[in-house]
Amino acid sequence: xxxxxxxxxxxxxxxxxxxxxxxxxxxxxxxxxxISLLDSCDKVIFPGVGEASSAMAFLREHGxxxxxxxxxxxxxxxxxxxxxxxxxxxxxxxxxIGIFDVNVMRFVSDRYTIPHVGWNSLSLKSGSESLFNSLxxxxxxxxxxxxxxxxxxxxxxxTDYINPFSAALHKDNFFSTQFHPEKSGxxxxxxxxxxxxx
Numbered sequence: 171x172x173x174x175x176x177x178x179x180x181x182x183x184x185x186x187x188x189x190x191x192x193x194x195x196x197x198x199x200x201x202x203x204x205i206s207l208l209d210s211c212d213k214v215i216f217p218g219v220g221e222a223s224s225a226m227a228f229l230r231e232h233g234x235x236x237x238x239x240x241x242x243x244x245x246x247x248x249x250x251x252x253x254x255x256x257x258x259x260x261x262x263x264x265x266x267i268g269i270f271d272v273n274v275m276r277f278v279s280d281r282y283t284i285p286h287v288g289w290n291s292l293s294l295k296s297g298s299e300s301l302f303n304s305l306x307x308x309x310x311x312x313x314x315x316x317x318x319x320x321x322x323x324x325x326x327x328x329t330d331y332i333n334p335f336s337a338a339l340h341k342d343n344f345f346s347t348q349f350h351p352e353k354s355g356x357x358x359x360x361x362x363x364x365x366x367x368x
Contacts, residue, residue: 171366174200174211179228180220180250189352189362202232213243213366218250222274223262225254235267244343244368252339252346253317261317269344272322279332285316286331298326301338301345303364309357311349318348
């Protein structure tokens, strides 16, 4: 099996690569310069740590936004990767890739710390079986984010911080998590294994 990881100006490659190495997988690093390597991949991961508008500017400049939207193999977006797969983000007021027809919102609170950093629990929803196979409700995963995807038709897991939000999304061959499975210990490893097994 060949796993591609998309490298761009907001990709957190090292931690994702290390997590895959723990699962005895050596990923292909996919950039706009070697994009043809996608043709040999069975799965692809679209990670991210960064800012939405600058990330989208880079993706558009190199045509990666269109390539990602047209991928037909299983794809997993992580953190800002999930947000960039949505329609629009309040972060930089930018239009995104548009795989998921939902807008990304900024957390607003006078009582809670923003960004949302640390461990929080998952409430699994209908359709979560493929990505969360063998996991129980209320497992804990690791978050770092100031923006979130509201609950919507694509939501397969929810976490509550300030308000309930989409911890994970699914549409066709596209999957995503707002949390970082690569930083979520044994639970994260199970989620990555489930994705690799799709």
